[in-house]
Amino acid sequence: MEKLPLGLALDLRKVVPYKTGSWRTLMPTNITSMPPCTHSCPAGNDVRGFLRVLAEKGDYEEAWHVLTRTNPLPGTCGRVCPHPCEVGCNRRDFDAPLAINCAERAVGDYGLDQNLEHKKLIAARKEKVAVVGSGPAGLSCAFHLAKRGFQVKIFEAAGEPGGMMRYGIPSYRLPNYILKQEIENILKLGIELECNVKAGVNIPMDQLTREYNAVFLGLGAQMGASISIPGEDVENVYTGVDFLKQINHGKYVELGRDVVVIGGGNTAMDCARVAKRLGANVSVFYRRTRMEMPAITAEIDEAMEERIMFRYHTNPVKILSDEGRAIGVLCVQMELKEPDASGRARPIPIDGSEAVYPADTVIMATGQMIDYDGIDIQKVDDQWIYTSELQMTNLDGVFAGGDAVIGLETVAAAIGQGTRAASFIEDYIEGNVESRLSQPPVIYSKDLNTYYYEKSKRFTKEAVSIHRRLKGFQEIYPAFDHEEIIKESERCFSCGLCYMCQNCYMYCPDNAVKISPKTGMFEFDLDFCKGCGLCAKECPCHYIEMTLEK
Amino acid sequence: MNISEEELNRVEKKDLFTSGHRACGGCAQALAARLVQDASGENTIACVATGCLEVFSSPYPDPSWRVPFLHSLFENAAAVASGVEAAYKALNKGPVNIIAQGGDGSTADIGLQCISGMFERGHNILYVCYDNEAYMNTGVQRSSFTPYGARTSTTPMGNRTRKKDLPSIAAAHGIPYVATATTDDFKDLQRKVKTALSIEGPKYIHILVPCPLGWGHHGELSIEISRLAKDTGLFPIFEIIDGKVTNVRKIPVKVPVEEYLKPQGRFRHLFKKGVPTAEVAEIQAIANQNIERFNL
Numbered sequence: 001m002e003k004l005p006l007g008l009a010l011d012l013r014k015v016v017p018y019k020t021g022s023w024r025t026l027m028p029t030n031i032t033s034m035p036p037c038t039h040s041c042p043a044g045n046d047v048r049g050f051l052r053v054l055a056e057k058g059d060y061e062e063a064w065h066v067l068t069r070t071n072p073l074p075g076t077c078g079r080v081c082p083h084p085c086e087v088g089c090n091r092r093d094f095d096a097p098l099a100i101n102c103a104e105r106a107v108g109d110y111g112l113d114q115n116l117e118h119k120k121l122i123a124a125r126k127e128k129v130a131v132v133g134s135g136p137a138g139l140s141c142a143f144h145l146a147k148r149g150f151q152v153k154i155f156e157a158a159g160e161p162g163g164m165m166r167y168g169i170p171s172y173r174l175p176n177y178i179l180k181q182e183i184e185n186i187l188k189l190g191i192e193l194e195c196n197v198k199a200g201v202n203i204p205m206d207q208l209t210r211e212y213n214a215v216f217l218g219l220g221a222q223m224g225a226s227i228s229i230p231g232e233d234v235e236n237v238y239t240g241v242d243f244l245k246q247i248n249h250g251k252y253v254e255l256g257r258d259v260v261v262i263g264g265g266n267t268a269m270d271c272a273r274v275a276k277r278l279g280a281n282v283s284v285f286y287r288r289t290r291m292e293m294p295a296i297t298a299e300i301d302e303a304m305e306e307r308i309m310f311r312y313h314t315n316p317v318k319i320l321s322d323e324g325r326a327i328g329v330l331c332v333q334m335e336l337k338e339p340d341a342s343g344r345a346r347p348i349p350i351d352g353s354e355a356v357y358p359a360d361t362v363i364m365a366t367g368q369m370i371d372y373d374g375i376d377i378q379k380v381d382d383q384w385i386y387t388s389e390l391q392m393t394n395l396d397g398v399f400a401g402g403d404a405v406i407g408l409e410t411v412a413a414a415i416g417q418g419t420r421a422a423s424f425i426e427d428y429i430e431g432n433v434e435s436r437l438s439q440p441p442v443i444y445s446k447d448l449n450t451y452y453y454e455k456s457k458r459f460t461k462e463a464v465s466i467h468r469r470l471k472g473f474q475e476i477y478p479a480f481d482h483e484e485i486i487k488e489s490e491r492c493f494s495c496g497l498c499y500m501c502q503n504c505y506m507y508c509p510d511n512a513v514k515i516s517p518k519t520g521m522f523e524f525d526l527d528f529c530k531g532c533g534l535c536a537k538e539c540p541c542h543y544i545e546m547t548l549e550k
Numbered sequence: 551m552n553i554s555e556e557e558l559n560r561v562e563k564k565d566l567f568t569s570g571h572r573a574c575g576g577c578a579q580a581l582a583a584r585l586v587q588d589a590s591g592e593n594t595i596a597c598v599a600t601g602c603l604e605v606f607s608s609p610y611p612d613p614s615w616r617v618p619f620l621h622s623l624f625e626n627a628a629a630v631a632s633g634v635e636a637a638y639k640a641l642n643k644g645p646v647n648i649i650a651q652g653g654d655g656s657t658a659d660i661g662l663q664c665i666s667g668m669f670e671r672g673h674n675i676l677y678v679c680y681d682n683e684a685y686m687n688t689g690v691q692r693s694s695f696t697p698y699g700a701r702t703s704t705t706p707m708g709n710r711t712r713k714k715d716l717p718s719i720a721a722a723h724g725i726p727y728v729a730t731a732t733t734d735d736f737k738d739l740q741r742k743v744k745t746a747l748s749i750e751g752p753k754y755i756h757i758l759v760p761c762p763l764g765w766g767h768h769g770e771l772s773i774e775i776s777r778l779a780k781d782t783g784l785f786p787i788f789e790i791i792d793g794k795v796t797n798v799r800k801i802p803v804k805v806p807v808e809e810y811l812k813p814q815g816r817f818r819h820l821f822k823k824g825v826p827t828a829e830v831a832e833i834q835a836i837a838n839q840n841i842e843r844f845n846l
């Protein structure tokens with residue numbers, strides 16, 4: 001027997017500590033969950049990821065790489081997206097949501113300034129995919145497929161790539177050079193682009209399906225739809241899309257003094273603001289009220305700031321013309337009755353309320369349609385392309401996404417459709433049957449312990465003064481200060497992701513939370529954890545959850 | 551005071567009070583003991599009175615203490631610590647941090663004379679009281695720290711007396727440093743321990759430690775409840791340095807006492823079908839008096 005020091009009955013160094021872990025009924029676990037920003041982003045951007053990189057390291061380059069994992073057009077989205085992510089942000093219930101949109105733009109612009117390049121994930125493969133249309137859906141689909149090694153070729157009907165981003169969005173919202181640079185950057189992944197080729201007209205659909213392993217249709221809704229009122233077929237009545245196309249082609253459009261824009265969507269706002277910049281007196285006619293307008297709220301606000309006149313409850317019934325030119329619009333006042341199928345109040349005309357408003361130009365931004373020329377495909381409501389859950393159309397190997405499928409939506413929604421379609425196309429080509437549709441649970445405000453966060457002020461972007469805005473087509477919001485964006489990113493709650501606040505580490509009464517020597521993150525010592533749940537309760541960002549023993 | 555501001559504010563985690571102790575899940579006393587121990591460092595002698603802390607942390611052969619540890623009777627931790635300090639003086643050894651520790655029973659009831667003597671003789675000792683507001687070790691009997699209205703096994707209809715104000719009694723001895731703290735603000739707690747240890751003479755720190763078993767709340771709420779105790783004004787956080795009350799923690803948003811009382815089983819009888827009884831108003835009056843007295 002070993003000799004022990006005087007006075008000791010057993011060697012204390014050999015005593016095994018009492019493992020209190022056996023008392024436990026619930027076990028703390030680190031959970032993977034979906035932050036609400038990513039959940040409400042139609043493109044599925046890792047918002048928390050890039051904001052945490054900015055906040056912890058101040059590293060714009062890494063943030064750009066995190067952001068472009070899902071979104072190839074951060075500079076564009078940072079300008080034109082109506083940022084549903086900020087509506088989802090859990091900080092909304094605490095003080096004010098983060099200015100995610102501004103951060104995205106700052107990161108996107110940094111990438112363009114520094115000429116950062118996308119990285120390929122997988123080496124080249126031999127399978128070929130054709131992408132029809134180079135709008136946000138087509139570009140994002142092509143981007144994700146090219147990253148995964150596919151040979152991608154984009155067919156674009158117009159002279160320049162970008163789709164509605166190029167021809168539908170005026171340059172005071174999205175300067176051309178930003179879009180152009182971002183598209184060039186995407187094409188650097190080895191994507192071929194052929195412009196002035198219209199699928200179905202210049203190249204038949206069956207040739208595409210024969211020559212390529214899969215086809216993605218990102219047709220977009222490129223044709224303006226009018227509301228068919230008498231007198232609309234005169235030369236100075238435009239559809240909204242045509243008007244914007246002409247402006248974005250660089251053509252001069254003679255507007256005259258009074259411009260009437262009909263409609264309440266984003267295209268209507270764009271048309272009205274462009275016409276205002278061309279020096280006209282602009283009024284927007286809408287048959288319901290501001291509440292029912294489908295346009296982005298910020299767009300309506302900015303249009304109002306720019307002194308654009310809004311006439312609500314006003315429905316045009318006839319365009320009056322003289323010598324082949326429109327000279328006025330005959331309108332009738334409406335009143336709102338019970339909601340219709342779209343959930344918006346149904347406008348009913350009031351008898352005897354007709355009035356004539358003078359107009360030198362009429363722009364009808366009352367909806368858009370898809371140009372199906374030469375493409376025979378199953379449709380929904382005779383309008384949108386039918387797709388299955390896996391975004392495949394009725395033709396085998398032909399996928400679709402973007403406005404042509406989901407109706408008139410945002411750039412981010414189209415990007416998301418393209419991203420998902422890319423996954424489905426990969427699965428289709430590889431013959432995977434496993435669905436990728438499952439997603440982790442979303443974290444809401446009630447899951448967070450907001451005691452540990454401090455109230456702070458939200459970053460606000462400063463617009464150029466109105467009178468300078470209206471002088472031309474320069475961007476409304478000048479570039480943001482990088483330091484301020486980093487300060488803003490520090491406001492991120494980091495919902496569902498540890499940010500090393502040390503609460504679990506310091507509060508565990510049993511010292512059962514240790515720093516992992518491998519990862520440097522906190523881990524649970526389940527030999528001693530009694531399962532009291534203090535760590536989960538005091539975790540500010542709900543990274544820890546008490547679960548049943550395995 | 552020869553200690554830098556930076557060192558005071560640093561959060562210490564040295565695990566000098568380790569895992570494997572037998573405290574209940576969510577025990578704030580175990581947490582407080584570790585925070586105090588880590589703040590004072592290796593150069594410490596812990597003199598612990600009988601009570602929960604001693605019982606769950608010191609069974610042979612695997613005690614949780616990684617510093618020299620002396621177990622004394624229920625009432626004489628302060629006297630034993632005084633002896634240790636005197637011995638160090640006689641042997642001309644040191645300096646060493648001597649921390650006498652006890653629960654509320656051993657501090658406010660049976661040990662009060664020893665503590666009073668220690669304060670009066672001016673030993674260089676820090677006395678830490680872990681206040682869980684009853685004799686939890688022996689089965690939740692009422693102590694003189696039990697608050698008004700709380701149910702214990704000896705006051706089944708609710709306690710009729712108010713809590714003894716020991717920080718003021720300690721301060722009345724004219725000792726250089728008295729402070730109160732809670733475990734939810736560990737930075738503040740460790741700063742107070744370090745400040746106390748840097749001062750020569752007897753010191754007293756009073757720490758509120760919610761007891762899931764005796765207070766009848768879930769273990770995960772221990773931190774939340776000590777936070778509510780502060781924010782309702784029932785447990786004011788302050789320091790008394792050389793007889794002057796300073797560094798009073800202002801309550802950011804005042805919380806009605808109901809929020810503090812409701813999660814706790816020991817106050818459940820104060821709500822008849824969810825409607826607060828007259829005792830709740832009395833407890834609110836106590837909170838209001840504290841708020842007024844310390845200008846919280």
